[in-house]
Amino acid sequence: MKNSLIWCSFMVLFPGFSQTDTSKVSETFSTINIINGHSAETLKKRQWRYIIAHRFGDIAGAAGGVQTAFGFDNASDIRFGFDFGITDNIMVGISRLKGAGTPYRSIIEGFTKYRFLSQSKDNKMPISAAIVGTVYGTYMPASSDALSVASFPEFVHRFNYATQLSITRKFHPRLSVALMPTYVHRNLVNENDQNGLFSIGGAANIKVTKSIGLIAEYFHNINTSELREDFFNSLSFGLEWITNGHNFTLNFTNARGFGELQYIALNTGDWLEGQFRFGFSITRTFKY
Amino acid sequence: MKIKLTFLLFSIGILYWMMSTSAGSIRPMSNPLTTETALEEALVGLGVQPVIHYMDKFDPELADVGEKLIKEGEANYKDFKGKRISSYFVCTDCHNLVPETNSLTNTSSEDRLDYAIKNGIPFLQGSTLHGLYNRTSFYNGDYYKKYGDLVIGARDTLENAIQLCAEYCASGRPLVDWELDAMMNYFKREELKLTDLSLNEDEINLITNAHNQSNKIKDAAVSTLKDSYKVAFSAHFPGSLAEDKRGYGLKGDAAKGKEIYESSCMYCHGNARVTYLNLDNDVLSASFLWNNKEGYDDKSIYQVIRWGTSPIVGRKQYMPLYTSEKLSDGQLEDLMAYIKLLAKKK
Numbered sequence: 001m002k003n004s005l006i007w008c009s010f011m012v013l014f015p016g017f018s019q020t021d022t023s024k025v026s027e028t029f030s031t032i033n034i035i036n037g038h039s040a041e042t043l044k045k046r047q048w049r050y051i052i053a054h055r056f057g058d059i060a061g062a063a064g065g066v067q068t069a070f071g072f073d074n075a076s077d078i079r080f081g082f083d084f085g086i087t088d089n090i091m092v093g094i095s096r097l098k099g100a101g102t103p104y105r106s107i108i109e110g111f112t113k114y115r116f117l118s119q120s121k122d123n124k125m126p127i128s129a130a131i132v133g134t135v136y137g138t139y140m141p142a143s144s145d146a147l148s149v150a151s152f153p154e155f156v157h158r159f160n161y162a163t164q165l166s167i168t169r170k171f172h173p174r175l176s177v178a179l180m181p182t183y184v185h186r187n188l189v190n191e192n193d194q195n196g197l198f199s200i201g202g203a204a205n206i207k208v209t210k211s212i213g214l215i216a217e218y219f220h221n222i223n224t225s226e227l228r229e230d231f232f233n234s235l236s237f238g239l240e241w242i243t244n245g246h247n248f249t250l251n252f253t254n255a256r257g258f259g260e261l262q263y264i265a266l267n268t269g270d271w272l273e274g275q276f277r278f279g280f281s282i283t284r285t286f287k288y
Numbered sequence: 289m290k291i292k293l294t295f296l297l298f299s300i301g302i303l304y305w306m307m308s309t310s311a312g313s314i315r316p317m318s319n320p321l322t323t324e325t326a327l328e329e330a331l332v333g334l335g336v337q338p339v340i341h342y343m344d345k346f347d348p349e350l351a352d353v354g355e356k357l358i359k360e361g362e363a364n365y366k367d368f369k370g371k372r373i374s375s376y377f378v379c380t381d382c383h384n385l386v387p388e389t390n391s392l393t394n395t396s397s398e399d400r401l402d403y404a405i406k407n408g409i410p411f412l413q414g415s416t417l418h419g420l421y422n423r424t425s426f427y428n429g430d431y432y433k434k435y436g437d438l439v440i441g442a443r444d445t446l447e448n449a450i451q452l453c454a455e456y457c458a459s460g461r462p463l464v465d466w467e468l469d470a471m472m473n474y475f476k477r478e479e480l481k482l483t484d485l486s487l488n489e490d491e492i493n494l495i496t497n498a499h500n501q502s503n504k505i506k507d508a509a510v511s512t513l514k515d516s517y518k519v520a521f522s523a524h525f526p527g528s529l530a531e532d533k534r535g536y537g538l539k540g541d542a543a544k545g546k547e548i549y550e551s552s553c554m555y556c557h558g559n560a561r562v563t564y565l566n567l568d569n570d571v572l573s574a575s576f577l578w579n580n581k582e583g584y585d586d587k588s589i590y591q592v593i594r595w596g597t598s599p600i601v602g603r604k605q606y607m608p609l610y611t612s613e614k615l616s617d618g619q620l621e622d623l624m625a626y627i628k629l630l631a632k633k634k
Contacts, residue, residue: 024559026558026559027566046372046375173568173570173571173572207572209576210572210575210576211576244563244565245564285564287375287376287605
């Protein structure tokens with residue numbers, strides 16, 4: 001909660017400025033999210049979008065294969081969300097996540113995002129940068145297992161937070177990259193876990209055509225305790241297809257759940273064990 | 289007898305006062321003309337019937353509100369809290385507010401482009417709103433093909449033309465009374481002055497001294513004034529160029545095409561400012577346009593320039609078309625020549 005409040009304050013103190021002039025580099029990434037992480041893109045003022053995203057079950061490994069139609073029988077996580085542009089540089093979003101169930105289900109995710117740097121065409125500003133503050137709250141029933149973090153001894157234990165800095169640069173019309181230092185804070189963790197986790201993410205988008213791009217994204221947790229050996233860094237590959245208003249992303253990732261809380265702090269999928277999955281997201285942008 | 293004469297004179301006086309102050313009446317000039325005199329005032333003073341939307345009162349505060357409505361799409365006025373007219377467009381997305389050529393009678397699209405580049409203004413589909421108050425006809429020519437009977441009431445009445453634009457062209461809503469008043473006051477404030485017309489010294493002398501001259505001289509002054517600006521803009525929808533007549537970049541001047549791309553296409557599509565389709569001055573955007581150049585789909589430049597796109601339920605954002613007066617077939621080929629160059633096609 002504390003982190004979120006800090007970032008909310010930050011955003012109020014540094015209001016956005018007009019972003020629609022053509023001296024700024026546009027579409028460094030095609031949409032708000034890359035695959036898991038945030039790009040530095042924001043919705044414009046008076047735009048809103050809905051997002052439907054889905055992660056299926058493991059393609060291979062013990063839980064995958066032919067018996068589960070390579071994961072299509074299962075849904076490891078589902079997101080329905082709405083995002084709103086407040087100014088051309090400030091946006092907010094709220095989503096409902098099914099939750100991957102390890103340990104959380106029924107998660108409400110709310111975030112605010114502020115783009116404070118925009119790459120300029122004359123290269124005087126070489127990068128774009130945005131800061132994202134996210135809060136996750138679960139309304140799942142408390143577990144009767146007192147050793148589970150989902151037992152929620154106190155109400156505040158239902159909340160977790162993430163702060164992500166997204167630094168992006170479009171090197172060429174066909175190539176954009178992103179660097180995403182991220183901090184995730186959980187209010188209640190197991191005794192062999194840690195509350196605060198740092199992760200550094202990287203992503204690249206190679207545009208094949210104006211409408212189609214290939215994406216790779218990786219998050220590396222950098223202060224992971226040896227006690228967190230059951231958790232894995234997320235690695236994802238995707239293909240995006242942009243239409244006039246719609247954006248489709250097809251991806252393969254070992255992250256079972258959406259949101260920094262799940263794909264950074266709680267990711268138990270191991271590529272080498274076949275625990276990667278197919279997923280997609282569909283967004284549609286409107287004006288209000 | 290004396291009382292009757294006084295009564296008669298009083299009645300004549302009242303009658304004269306009523307005639308001279310009623311809207312739409314023909315008023316004699318109270319002051320000599322100067323170059324700062326409003327064009328409409330000058331014409332009325334020379335005995336010309338005023339425009340239907342003639343306003344004899346002007347409210348500068350409302351004019352400011354009107355300017356905000358035109359530029360930003362919403363405004364408040366006194367106790368009235370305004371709502372956005374359109375979620376998709378503001379007037380200035382399609383219309384400039386300043387002159388678009390050196391002469392108010394010049395409607396050449398080539399000269400419009402040169403003037404736009406020289407003066408740093410966009411090169412747009414719609415006619416400039418500069419001098420709109422002085423026009424007498426709107427939605428002319430082929431706009432009937434697009435809007436059908438909707439143009440009938442809008443062709444001769446500026447207020448109706450504004451409402452048609454707000455509700456249909458901008459995919460918005462009709463203006464409420466004070467908003468319409470505000471826009472009208474803005475257009476009144478921005479009406480043409482004699483100084484806006486390209487008049488030579490002799491013509492100025494003729495016009496400024498005509499008010500107390502013979503009808504013949506007055507007629508000459510009126511004629512000079514009417515030849516100095518446009519009361520209506522023609523509009524022709526030529527349709528898509530047939531595929532066998534398209535130059536596909538071979539016929540045009542890429543340098544001119546670059547000017548069109550940057551001052552027209554990029555004005556709305558740059559950084560997806562007005563539309564969802566983002567275009568940039570790069571090989572990817574150009575390749576997208578080049579690869580779709582054939583056929584009659586709205587992804588083809590040849591099609592979309594001449595037909596625009598259509599607003600549909602749930603998706604009212606659309607692209608207005610370019611009439612042949614606003615962008616010539618030659619300029620369309622110039623644009624395609626630049627797209628070919630930018631896409632690095634041989």
